[in-house]
Amino acid sequence: MHIRLMTKEDASAIAEVLNVAIGTSIAHFGTVPTSADEVLEDWHNAGETYPWLVGVDDEGQFIGFAKGSAWKTRLAYRWTVETGIYLVKGSQGVGSGKALYTKLFEVLALQGYRVVVTGISLPNDASIGLHEAMGMEVVGELAPAGYKLGHWIGVRLYQKHLGDLSDGTIPGHIRATTSVWEELDQ
Numbered sequence: 001m002h003i004r005l006m007t008k009e010d011a012s013a014i015a016e017v018l019n020v021a022i023g024t025s026i027a028h029f030g031t032v033p034t035s036a037d038e039v040l041e042d043w044h045n046a047g048e049t050y051p052w053l054v055g056v057d058d059e060g061q062f063i064g065f066a067k068g069s070a071w072k073t074r075l076a077y078r079w080t081v082e083t084g085i086y087l088v089k090g091s092q093g094v095g096s097g098k099a100l101y102t103k104l105f106e107v108l109a110l111q112g113y114r115v116v117v118t119g120i121s122l123p124n125d126a127s128i129g130l131h132e133a134m135g136m137e138v139v140g141e142l143a144p145a146g147y148k149l150g151h152w153i154g155v156r157l158y159q160k161h162l163g164d165l166s167d168g169t170i171p172g173h174i175r176a177t178t179s180v181w182e183e184l185d186q
Contacts, residue, residue: 001055001056001057001058001063001095001096001099002055002056002057002058003053003054003055003099003100003103004053004054004056005051005052005053005054005177005178005181006043006052006053006054006065006067007054008040008043010054010062010065011036011037011039011040011043012036012039013054013062014036014039014054014062014065014086015033015034015035015036015038015039017062017064017065017086017087017088018030018034018039018086019033019034020088020089021086022034025149026121026122026124026148026149026151026153027086027121027124027127028086029121029146029148029153031148046067046068046069048176048177048178049070049174049176049177050067050068050069050070050081050177051067051068051104051107051108051111051177051180051181052065052066052067052068053065053066053067053100053103053104053107055087055091055096055099055100062088063087063088063091063096064085064086064087064088064091064096064097064100065085065086065100066083066084066085066097066100066101066103066104067083067084067085067104068081068082068083068104068108068113069081069082069083069084070082071117078174079112079113079114079115079163079171079174080113080114080115080116080117081108081113081115081116081117082116082117082118082119083101083104083108083116083117083118084118085097085100085101085104085130087100092126093126097130098130098133098134101130101134102134105134105160105162106184107177107180107181107184108162109162109163110175110180110183110184111174111175111176111177111180112163112171112172112173112174112175113162113163113174114161114162114163114164114165114171115159115160115161115162115165116136116159116160116162117139117157117158117159118131118136118157118158119142119145119155119156119157119158120155120156120158121145121146121153121154121155122141122143122153122154122155122156128156131158132158134160135160136158136159136160137158137159137160138156138157138158139157139158139159140156140157141154141155141156141157142154142155142157143155
């Protein structure tokens with residue numbers, strides 16, 4: 001698998017994998033299909049602050065993507081990032097998710113993020129396994145958190161520390177995604 005930064009050409013494939021999750025599962029809390037244009041808008045809004053990574057196979061076929069996004073908007077949260085990951089059917093359970101998340105966490109740490117959080121809708125044993133394999137720990141649960149496909153759904157919250165969290169240590173600014181990626185590519 002090859003991992004790279006998202007480009008605008010990936011928007012349709014990302015919309016497609018998201019729409020499968022939106023339409024058939026509780027893994028995504030969306031209830032209305034998304035479009036490639038909406039994916040592009042979200043990606044553009046992430047700017048240089050939040051990385052979007054794409055995984056492709058040896059033939060260049062889209063496998064999935066992982067991204068960072070704002071956890072909360074208040075300024076004290078700026079060193080905390082929420083992550084999400086979606087894989088095409090057949091790419092789960094073979095290491096693709098772990099490879100994407102490993103690279104994403106590496107980029108996020110180099111950018112200066114200190115805390116990663118994610119929410120997993122329940123039940124979802126595969127996602128729980130991935131996040132725990134990445135060293136994420138359970139920090140809470142919202143039960144229920146939403147209603148979809150005829151059921152109330154709980155969400156388990158996970159967290160991982162990426163950097164020094166000592167009191168008195170000033171975290172510093174968040175670096176641009178592309179500058180960090182260029183460092184990794186060398």
